[in-house]
Amino acid sequence: MAPGIAISWDPTAPHRCAGFRAEAPEDLRPVVDVLRALGAEPARWLRLVALLAFDRLLHLPLNRSLLDAEIAVAQHEVARTLAPGSGTREHLVRQALGRARDAAPGLLRYLEHLVVRGSRPPRALDAALERVAAGYRSLLGEVGEPDPQLAVVTEAWHQLSQLDVGDDRGADPVPRSAPSARGGVDLLDPRMVKARLLDLGTAVDAAEIDVTPMHWKGRPAVRVRVAAYGGPGGPDDPDLAVRLVERRSGEICGHGLLGERSTVPSLSLREADDAYFEGVVELPDGVDPDDVRVDLVDAGAARPLPPAIDDAELRRVRRAALFLAAWRSLVAEARLWGVGAAPADRLRDLADRLGPGPADAPLWAGGPSTASLHRLADLGDEALAELLAADGPPTGVRRTPAAVHGPGDLLAAEVAAAFERRAA
Numbered sequence: 001m002a003p004g005i006a007i008s009w010d011p012t013a014p015h016r017c018a019g020f021r022a023e024a025p026e027d028l029r030p031v032v033d034v035l036r037a038l039g040a041e042p043a044r045w046l047r048l049v050a051l052l053a054f055d056r057l058l059h060l061p062l063n064r065s066l067l068d069a070e071i072a073v074a075q076h077e078v079a080r081t082l083a084p085g086s087g088t089r090e091h092l093v094r095q096a097l098g099r100a101r102d103a104a105p106g107l108l109r110y111l112e113h114l115v116v117r118g119s120r121p122p123r124a125l126d127a128a129l130e131r132v133a134a135g136y137r138s139l140l141g142e143v144g145e146p147d148p149q150l151a152v153v154t155e156a157w158h159q160l161s162q163l164d165v166g167d168d169r170g171a172d173p174v175p176r177s178a179p180s181a182r183g184g185v186d187l188l189d190p191r192m193v194k195a196r197l198l199d200l201g202t203a204v205d206a207a208e209i210d211v212t213p214m215h216w217k218g219r220p221a222v223r224v225r226v227a228a229y230g231g232p233g234g235p236d237d238p239d240l241a242v243r244l245v246e247r248r249s250g251e252i253c254g255h256g257l258l259g260e261r262s263t264v265p266s267l268s269l270r271e272a273d274d275a276y277f278e279g280v281v282e283l284p285d286g287v288d289p290d291d292v293r294v295d296l297v298d299a300g301a302a303r304p305l306p307p308a309i310d311d312a313e314l315r316r317v318r319r320a321a322l323f324l325a326a327w328r329s330l331v332a333e334a335r336l337w338g339v340g341a342a343p344a345d346r347l348r349d350l351a352d353r354l355g356p357g358p359a360d361a362p363l364w365a366g367g368p369s370t371a372s373l374h375r376l377a378d379l380g381d382e383a384l385a386e387l388l389a390a391d392g393p394p395t396g397v398r399r400t401p402a403a404v405h406g407p408g409d410l411l412a413a414e415v416a417a418a419f420e421r422r423a424a
Contacts, residue, residue, distance in 0.1 A: 014408030046407035065106025066413040072100035073135025111156035124335040128412035133157035190321040199227040213289035241299035256281030332418035
């Protein structure tokens with residue numbers, strides 16, 4: 001969040017802080033200021049935490065510029081909760097201004113694309129973009145002189161706001177994609193790589209990592225290959241490491257790198273769906289290729305790696321990641337198209353793909369059960385679409401819909417992605 005300050009957050013319980021950690025500086029005043037601001041205006045702080053978390057965890061095709069713009073706006077909102085002159089406030093304002101300026105060209109292109117379309121987008125996307133544009137106007141107040149990089153965004157929004165509001169709620173919904181059939185050997189672990197970097201499958205057991213035994217410079221080795229994410233939004237210069245683990249002992253027995261441009265010169269995250277990360281890793285003497293599991297790790301992530309992977313735990317982690325993307329995509333389409341998104345059938349299909357297991361047991365720690373998802377689907381398209389489109393969080397025991405409100409509300413980039421899917 002800021003130098004020396006970290007906040008933990010749970011997407012299934014978005015209205016509360018799950019944990020707060022601060023390094024022990026000699027001067028405790030910045031920490032006290034943050035704690036006071038967090039207690040007074042938790043929604044603003046938790047919204048920024050949510051945006052940063054979804055940037056890492058959400059496996060959806062998000063427009064990078066829209067995402068960065070919204071993070072910048074949230075950073076500024078958080079900075080304004082701190083006292084003027086605060087070092088943490090000044091740090092967050094600098095971060096917000098830099099990120100907003102970097103995102104401005106892409107955000108401008110997106111807004112101009114909507115202007116050329118001739119009408120404002122549906123209300124859900126229009127409202128999300130209006131909040132981002134308002135944040136840019138607020139950021140302009142932080143600079144003491146004209147700032148063309150920020151001003152072009154507010155001008156483009158002004159042009160878009162002069163158009164009539166579109167209403168595509170009767171449009172045909174996007175056809176649902178079938179679960180991907182993969183020919184890989186090992187599963188990606190969403191804890192180890194950022195979202196929108198590698199192409200996570202659409203099923204819990206869809207192995208994405210292809211491993212081929214071979215000889216390299218006269219020694220036994222394996223060629224590791226994995227599909228790059230199919231759309232924009234990932235890091236431009238990823239740093240992917242390979243970890244070979246003996247299946248029986250769990251001991252690490254080899255390391256390597258993927259995507260080295262000297263060996264894979266055609267690699268680009270901006271290419272079509274046939275873009276791959278690829279690399280060769282030598283095997284230790286006496287180790288058979290069938291006896292190793294391949295882990296892929298974001299080597300640039302400043303976080304500890306999980307311990308030896310337990311297969312059941314890995315499937316719970318994958319189930320959570322896949323649910324997060326599919327559920328939030330469903331909510332975005334329901335807010336855009338209403339009953340036309342067929343939310344009840346979509347939710348039943350999602351519940352079936354996340355099984356099998358005890359119907360009333362949580363799909364992962366803190367998550368919904370299959371039975372609770374089917375009960376939501378049994379409300380029917382009209383009632384479910386109304387529930388998901390509500391301005392405020394649902395009341396009662398419907399915890400899963402309530403998670404997509406307040407700090408956990410949809411990102412502007414999520415609604416934009418759902419809108420673009422139907423347009424494509």
